[in-house]
Amino acid sequence: MGQPKLLLPFGDTTVIGRLIQVLRSADIETAFVLVRFEDESLADEVRRCGASVVQPSEAPPEMRVSVEVLLDAINQRHSPTDNDGWLLIPGDHPLLTPQTLTQLVTSWQDEPTSITVPTHNGRRGHPTIFPWSLASHVTELPANVGVNQLLKDGTTEIREVPVNDPMIHLDLDTPEDYECALQRFGS
Numbered sequence: 031m032g033q034p035k036l037l038l039p040f041g042d043t044t045v046i047g048r049l050i051q052v053l054r055s056a057d058i059e060t061a062f063v064l065v066r067f068e069d070e071s072l073a074d075e076v077r078r079c080g081a082s083v084v085q086p087s088e089a090p091p092e093m094r095v096s097v098e099v100l101l102d103a104i105n106q107r108h109s110p111t112d113n114d115g116w117l118l119i120p121g122d123h124p125l126l127t128p129q130t131l132t133q134l135v136t137s138w139q140d141e142p143t144s145i146t147v148p149t150h151n152g153r154r155g156h157p158t159i160f161p162w163s164l165a166s167h168v169t170e171l172p173a174n175v176g177v178n179q180l181l182k183d184g185t186t187e188i189r190e191v192p193v194n195d196p197m198i199h200l201d202l203d204t205p206e207d208y209e210c211a212l213q214r215f216g217s
Contacts, residue, residue, distance in 0.1 A: 035202050036072055036121050041215060043079070045202065046072065048124040048215075050079040053117075055128040057135050062103055063121060064096045082107070094168065094176050101165045110162040115142060118177065119157035125197035125211055126157065134159060137191045144187040145180065148198045154190065155198025161186070 036046040043051065046063065053061045061081035065073045066089050073083045084103045090096040097118065104110060115138055119126065130148060138146040138159040146159040164180055171179055181188060202208050 032205070034069070034072060035208065037075060038202075038208060040124050040212070044075055045124045046075060046121050047079045049119070049121060049126060050076070050081045052126050052128050052131055053119075054080060056131040057139075058117065058131075060104075060108065062100050064090070064100050092174070092176075094171060097177050098168055101168060105165065110165070112161065112163045113142060114162040115159050116162060116165060117157050117159045120201055122202040123156050123197075123200070124202070125200055125214060127195055127197065130193050130195040130198065131157070133193055134191055137189060141187070141189050144189040146189045146191060147181070148193045148195070149190045150193055150196050150198055153199065156201075 036044065038045050040048045050061055050063075062084055063072075063076045063081050064084050064086070065076060067085050067087055069085075073085060076083050082103070084100055086099050090099055101116065104116060108114075110116070134146055134148055134157065138144070143161050143163070145161070145164070147154050148157070149155065158181070160180065164186060167180060168177060171177070180186065197214065200207065200211060200214075202211060
């Protein structure tokens, strides 16, 4: 992107600010965002938007380790029980809508022991809600195996929630993705 994509302008806020707004609009107790230790600009923006910042002293080598760090922070601050859940969404998904997130949370609340994932046209997207009981399984995954393995191992029921929202598939990896997201948000 040539610049920090989570700090790009998005509506009246930033890319990460928009995502945090949506998370706060649903029944999400706390949003935790992993930020590199040296990235104070992003950390300041995350705090300004009302989310909790987690800054490990060393950058995690892969996404799975980032998730482990975040789950540990959640556990330390909130002591979740098996009746709780955790939601996983990359920070570059600013087009997640409050309606889609609310639909997903409501569905998960009906079956809190399942993994709940949105689908659009039969294709899975973000975010995914996991039962807290699976948090400890993340650390047990073999090296170089991602969190998506929890969706493949067959031990936990997966509840797919069809949503009328193609934006569950859109993340911001290129300047063209960003421009497309801005256009869709504006319309």
